[in-house]
Amino acid sequence: GENVEQHPSTLSVQEGDSAVIKCTYSDSASNYFPWYKQELGKRPQLIIDIRSNVGEKKDQRIAVTLNKTAKHFSLHITETQPEDSAVYFCAASMNSGYSTLTFGKGTMLLVSP
Amino acid sequence: SQTIHQWPATLVQPVGSPLSLECTVEGTSNPNLYWYRQAAGRGLQLLFYSVGIGQISSEVPQNLSASRPQDRQFILSSKKLLLSDSGFYLCAWSALRATEAFFGQGTRLTVV
Numbered sequence: 001g002e003n004v005e006q007h008p009s010t011l012s013v014q015e016g017d018s019a020v021i022k023c024t025y026s027d028s029a030s031n032y033f034p035w036y037k038q039e040l041g042k043r044p045q046l047i048i049d050i051r052s053n054v055g056e057k058k059d060q061r062i063a064v065t066l067n068k069t070a071k072h073f074s075l076h077i078t079e080t081q082p083e084d085s086a087v088y089f090c091a092a093s094m095n096s097g098y099s100t101l102t103f104g105k106g107t108m109l110l111v112s113p
Numbered sequence: 114s115q116t117i118h119q120w121p122a123t124l125v126q127p128v129g130s131p132l133s134l135e136c137t138v139e140g141t142s143n144p145n146l147y148w149y150r151q152a153a154g155r156g157l158q159l160l161f162y163s164v165g166i167g168q169i170s171s172e173v174p175q176n177l178s179a180s181r182p183q184d185r186q187f188i189l190s191s192k193k194l195l196l197s198d199s200g201f202y203l204c205a206w207s208a209l210r211a212t213e214a215f216f217g218q219g220t221r222l223t224v225v
Contacts, residue, residue, distance in 0.1 A: 043216040098145040099214040103156040
């Protein structure tokens with residue numbers, strides 16, 4: 001089955017800096033890669049996703065890149081703000097009509113004012 | 114718009130007691146439904162998914178079971194809880210033939 005590795009497990013940055021979280025996956029058949037943000041005690045929220053026919057996708061301050069050959073994808077957050085502090089999860093699945101996601105273990109991002 | 118309801122929000126149960134967690138989705142038909150578990154400080158693990166009424170697929174062997182008695186209702190059950198069943202249980206849905214998945218508020222289960 002699919003295995004998703006995520007690094008780093010914790011990331012501390014100063015407000016205004018950029019943050020990068022990286023994930024690798026094992027199953028070359030995976031073609032859908034979402035990122036979720038989870039604040040303490042709350043549900044994971046989908047913030048951005050990318051499909052394997054696209055190399056990069058951007059939404060305001062967040063962007064995701066995908067290298068299908070190397071089987072890794074990354075989340076980039078620019079101009080970080082304290083409200084970006086949360087746990088971020090990457091995931092992978094095959095687009096087979098439903099969404100059985102395999103998640104990474106998460107990255108706790110701390111943005112200091 | 115679509116909404117997902119999950120209850121209860123928190124639950125404390127003794128070892129050996131039964132469990133029933135319920136999830137319902139509004140505003141869509143024929144959703145795909147999922148149960149995930151998140152252990153403390155860990156990622157999310159898929160437990161069950163369902164693509165239709167009465168259709169349940171299990172991803173990991175365990176002490177839990179799932180049922181889908183109605184199109185937009187998904188239930189997670191156990192006959193006898195174990196300490197290791199403690200965790201944050203999240204129901205999720207995705208639209209028919211879509212991959213974007215959206216989570217409910219979650220149930221924090223503590224087995225004592």
